[in-house]
Amino acid sequence: MTQNTSSAFWNKIAEKYAARPLDDPEAYEVWLAQVISCLKKTDRVLEVGCGTGSTALRLAPHVQSFLAADFAPRMIEIAEEKWATDGADNLRFVCTDPFSEELSPADGEPYDAVMAFSFLHLVDAPDQMVQHLANQLRPGGLLITKTVCLKQLAFVFVPLIGLMRLFGKAPPVKMVGAKELDEMMLSAGLKIVEEQNFGQKVLQRFIIARKA
Numbered sequence: 001m002t003q004n005t006s007s008a009f010w011n012k013i014a015e016k017y018a019a020r021p022l023d024d025p026e027a028y029e030v031w032l033a034q035v036i037s038c039l040k041k042t043d044r045v046l047e048v049g050c051g052t053g054s055t056a057l058r059l060a061p062h063v064q065s066f067l068a069a070d071f072a073p074r075m076i077e078i079a080e081e082k083w084a085t086d087g088a089d090n091l092r093f094v095c096t097d098p099f100s101e102e103l104s105p106a107d108g109e110p111y112d113a114v115m116a117f118s119f120l121h122l123v124d125a126p127d128q129m130v131q132h133l134a135n136q137l138r139p140g141g142l143l144i145t146k147t148v149c150l151k152q153l154a155f156v157f158v159p160l161i162g163l164m165r166l167f168g169k170a171p172p173v174k175m176v177g178a179k180e181l182d183e184m185m186l187s188a189g190l191k192i193v194e195e196q197n198f199g200q201k202v203l204q205r206f207i208i209a210r211k212a
């Protein structure tokens, strides 16, 4: 199975992405604390679409090992630069496709937690991606996601993103719905244990789902 979305857009905007301030720092801290509260010191974690690694750098000290991946080389270079300053020893960044063998755990044991933040709406087939990520988990392991859900406002965002793409200002974006996202989780053998908006943002769904 392959995803053919180009990494060129993300590579080009990596510096800008790294420099941008958080939209809502308070909501981010609350959300991060919630993610940390469901992790254990013994957990082996995979994050896909990690960008410049800000969240991985914050989460890694709370688990045993943390592998963070992104397909845009410049995103990973910046993540590694940040890591070199104050990164935890158990954190490793890798530039690769989410379906790559490189992301299989070295010891063959599935992950305790797999994460994807602001990511699922950017892949060609979000349902296949959810299934793939679920496949990387041990039974009882957690898939933790935050996803931009634009489907209810597709009439605004489809033309807007289309126009932005003409000028190289946006990547391809899937119009994912919150309900659809729930169904993807269920079809992938996951049970949703927590679901809410990210802060006040009704278009960003934070979901914690457990593999049966």
Ligand SMILES: C[S@@+](CC[C@H](N)C(=O)[O-])C[C@H]1O[C@@H](n2cnc3c(N)ncnc32)[C@H](O)[C@@H]1O
Residues within 6 Å of the ligand: 003, 005, 007, 010, 011, 048, 049, 050, 051, 052, 055, 069, 070, 071, 072, 075, 096, 097, 098, 116, 117, 118, 119, 122, 123, 124
């Ligand atoms: C919106 S950014 C989110 C970054 C980070 N997770 C965060 O929350 O700040 C999306 C990231 O996903 C990566 N990405 C997009 N599509 C991808 C794909 N098909 N495979 C791997 N990475 C992808 C991009 O390179 C980018 O770094």
